[in-house]
Amino acid sequence: MKHLKKLLAALLVVAMVIAMVPAVFAADSGDAAETAMDSIWADIDAMYAATATKDGKAADPVATAQKAAAIVERADAYVDGSLSWNGNGAFTWKTEDGITGLYNAKLMADRADKSARQSKLALEDIVNQYDTIYESTITGTYGLQKVGTYTYTRSYGDSADTIVLFGPYYGGLDESFTDAYLANAVKMAKAAQCKLVVYARDAANVANLGKAMASAKLVLFDSHGATDYYKQGSFTSYPDYYYYVDDCTSRANVSYLCLTTGVSITSADCTTASGAYGSYDHALSIGNNEWAIDGTVIANHMSGNANGNFVWIGSCLGMATNTIQDPLRNKGVSGVYGYSQNISFIGDMAYLYTVTENLAAGHSFARGIQAAKQTWGSWDPAKRYFYTFWKEDVYGNNHYLYDYYYEPTLNGQACGTPTLTMLRRDKIAFPITVSDKDRYPGQHKVDNIQQVYCDWYLTSPASVHDRFVDVPDGSWYISAVDYVLIHNIMSGNTNGTFAPEKALTRAELVTLLWSKEGKPEAASDASFNDVADSDWFAAKVKWAAAAGIVSGYTDGSFKPNKQVSRQELAQMIFAYAKYKNVDVSASGSLAGFSDSNAAGGWARPALQWAVGAGILSGSNGRLMPANSAKRCEVASMFMRFVENFKLN
Helix, strand or coil: CHHHHHHHHHHHHHHHHHCCCCCCCCCCCCCCCHHHHHHHHHHHHHHHHHHECCCCCECCHHHHHHHHHHHHHHCCCECCCCCEEEECCEEEEEECCCCEEEEEHHHHHHHHHHHHHCCCECHHHHHHHHHHCCCCCCCCCCHHHHECCCEEEEECCCCCCEEEEEECCCCCCCCCCCCHHHHHHHHHHHHHCCEEEEEEHHHCCHHHHHHHHHHCCEEEEECCEEECCCCECCCCCCCHHHHCECCCCCCCCCEEEEECCCCCCCCCCCCEEEECCEEEECEEEEECCEEEECHHHHHHCCCCCCCCCEEEEECCCCCCCCCCHHHHHHCCCCEEEEECCCCCHHHHHHHHHHHHHHHHCCCCHHHHHHHHHHHHCCCCCHHHHHHCCCCCCCCCCCCHHHHHHHCCEECCEECCCCCHHHHHHCCCCCEEEECCCCCCCCHHHCCCCCCCCCCCCCCCCCCCHHHCCCCCCCCCCHHHHHHHHHCCCCCCCCCCCCCCCCECEHHHHHHHHHHHCCCCCCCCCCCCCCCCCCCCCHHHHHHHHHCCCCCCCCCCCCCCCCECEHHHHHHHHHHHHHHCCCCCCCCCCCCCCCCHHHCCHHHHHHHHHHHHCCCCCCECCECCCCCECEHHHHHHHHHHHHHHCCCC
């Protein structure tokens, strides 16, 4: 049941944040927007402390809430008539700055209880535990709930880079947050041999966020999140709470990160923007000195542009909209990671653990995400854990997700694989990355599980091919792909793939040879009836024709978009070798290949030379001369050709 408590804690905070009507802020330049609200809360806190029992709790929560309401209504900044009771000792109000406040009796009691139990263990002592032992735990331990100091810095090497971890709810405010993030941060700081900075509770504020975004190599944000759209249905008990709330994503204008302090938030941050479904606020005061902010607020406090760093948003709904990632990306952040919906603690920790292992080993972020999805699945893996507790039908008549994971049939009927539409409708989070190569179009338009191409690295790349998620480790062509990439013979695609199984066209092969030769300019009278001077490949084809590498077809065409066959590939490399004055006297027998008769007579000299020179070896005793040449095969033949004849 520990996992259930974690999820419930997260959901309660999300509900607290987004159940209230967004406020409209007036931007009074120069004055901190939180000043009036903080003054009100100072009076409430004083009253609460004076009337509390020895353990810090309110003796009568409802009566205490009424006293708090009276304090609010007496405040100079209070907007008359704005106080609204939500029941059970909870109410909202507004100040003249347009800031919404929330008093919640249960939350006040929870905070008092946690503060009373908090022991003063320094954050440094907790970090020390992970200097010698890195725990690959998902659930973690609870050392961070005992921190008494809220900022810690340690260097793990000579690198000038910094990894920053933000934990607004660390230090006893929410026991759902474990040491797992700290363990992962230490792991990565050691791998990168750089400095680690941890900000907890009040130190995890906007000012420090702004500094980190402008300078840190990696920023990890471990907190709650929310959107401005939330509709709670009727429920009586958990798990009904989770499964009968409305979708927080598809009608959301803005995604928020939650802080436990308003330090450095100004009136300029508390402005109103417009969205698809109306206005929304960049910053919200959500009560008990807690704040919800979007990416614009963070960008407002950055001293300058970022340096190509990466941001991990380990909170619910961080990618429900683009209002966190867009302002950060516009300020030079290389990539932002987050979740489409409410994410469980165990799901986030699972993804983070696998990605951390890959980043520490020198793999790209894209490779880490690929490994995480292969290990845990494409959406929140915690749902599989939760369903083991509940053997009832938590979705009404929609059994598909429960039974997809645990039972192939239900009442004798086969259960189908859940579609993405089903997963989104039922609030199943999946990870989203936004980088130069990953364009997130907004939750309303996501129709497929995202393929991540982000080639961001924490440390020096372990391999060149690692930049491409479609070049699996252990593939027979790994060394060839690395070779052609290192020697600039071939490159990847604009979407971050190498496409090893894709067939090469004649225009692409000619361009490859032209690039290998140093992109020469060549005067040529050669012309083909299907090559216009305006075509991107025109100059390359004319050079190749002038060099005697290509001659076209008998009908006067070049057929630039025709896929190159394996025998055509051998013929072009053979002709290029002659152009380079390479010894082409080697000749191998084709008799050993079962399909040698399928080779064209015009191609046999080139094939014999390629076999004799060790450039072409075939596969399983076959030449496959008429088959289209794949990019991985082209890479392999060119590596052998360049190496064998020392053409570097």
